[in-house]
Amino acid sequence: MSEALLEIKNLKKYYGKGDSLVKALDDISFNVYKGEMLVLLGNSGCGKSTLLNIIGGMDSPTDGQVLLNGEDITHYKDKELTKYRKEKIGFIFQFYNLLPDLTALENVRMSLPKKDENHLGEKTLELVGLGDKKMHQYPSQMSGGEQQRVSIARALVKGAEIILCDEPTGALDDKTGRKILELLQDIVRKQGQTMVIVTHTTPIADMANRVITLKNGKIIKEKVNEKPIDAKDIEW
Ligand code: ADP
Ligand code: MG
Numbered sequence: 001m002s003e004a005l006l007e008i009k010n011l012k013k014y015y016g017k018g019d020s021l022v023k024a025l026d027d028i029s030f031n032v033y034k035g036e037m038l039v040l041l042g043n044s045g046c047g048k049s050t051l052l053n054i055i056g057g058m059d060s061p062t063d064g065q066v067l068l069n070g071e072d073i074t075h076y077k078d079k080e081l082t083k084y085r086k087e088k089i090g091f092i093f094q095f096y097n098l099l100p101d102l103t104a105l106e107n108v109r110m111s112l113p114k115k116d117e118n119h120l121g122e123k124t125l126e127l128v129g130l131g132d133k134k135m136h137q138y139p140s141q142m143s144g145g146e147q148q149r150v151s152i153a154r155a156l157v158k159g160a161e162i163i164l165c166d167e168p169t170g171a172l173d174d175k176t177g178r179k180i181l182e183l184l185q186d187i188v189r190k191q192g193q194t195m196v197i198v199t200h201t202t203p204i205a206d207m208a209n210r211v212i213t214l215k216n217g218k219i220i221k222e223k224v225n226e227k228p229i230d231a232k233d234i235e236w
Helices: 048-055 078-087 104-110 119-127 132-136 144-156 174-191 202-207
Strands: 004-015 022-033 037-041 063-068 089-092 162-166 194-199 210-215 218-224
Touching: 004 048, 022 048, 022 063, 022 194, 022 210, 022 218, 037 048, 037 174, 037 202, 048 162, 048 194, 078 089, 089 144, 104 119, 104 132, 104 144, 119 132, 119 144, 144 174, 174 194, 174 202, 194 202
Parallel strands: 037 194, 037 210, 089 162, 162 194
Antiparallel strands: 004 022, 004 063, 210 218
């Protein structure tokens, strides 16, 4: 594949000490390449969220490096980290994390670095299937699938270098979840967006270009899917 956008080098995250030491990430190294969909697969507690949060600049490692375009973010001060999170990273959470007092459109606009780009809010919501009246509704007036679409638009609108998704279908029923995966796959295929999806649901891995399996904070397997399946054909 193409050049490495993100390089993870010997990443470690430890909690506690002595007998209660937990190695949430135990010396992890891998690259993420431009334009790929990478799935990080593993059971609950294997370190997926910890890893994604560190890549997203929301948590710091005990040791190791995270390089985006060759620049190590692990030594960033607060101000640089905030800028990194705001401009470079799009984050999609299991429970959407929308601001309840803002409409869909306002939630999406919040993530734009510049106010003069406000028109991109409507455009991006249309792209995720929430045109017209929907975009003026509040999260509480929307279904889970619709809220996740808003959160995808919020991640997309700012032109992030990489989109990180932590169990993006974890709170949705199968059918709605599959629709969300179709949308994510479409975004990678049509826009060349780079995306990392974390999941414990094995069949989801078949839609990825590459799959890295984690266990107890370690990488136990890496696999390239020569022919990723269409998200609409995933069964789980
Ligand atoms: P996953 O997302 O794969 O379910 P996590 O990254 O949430 O896994 O957690 C990995 C391990 O680190 C688990 O054993 C979890 O209990 C532990 N862990 C996560 N966050 C903390 C924390 N703040 N303090 C102590 N242990 C933690
Ligand atoms: Mg998790």
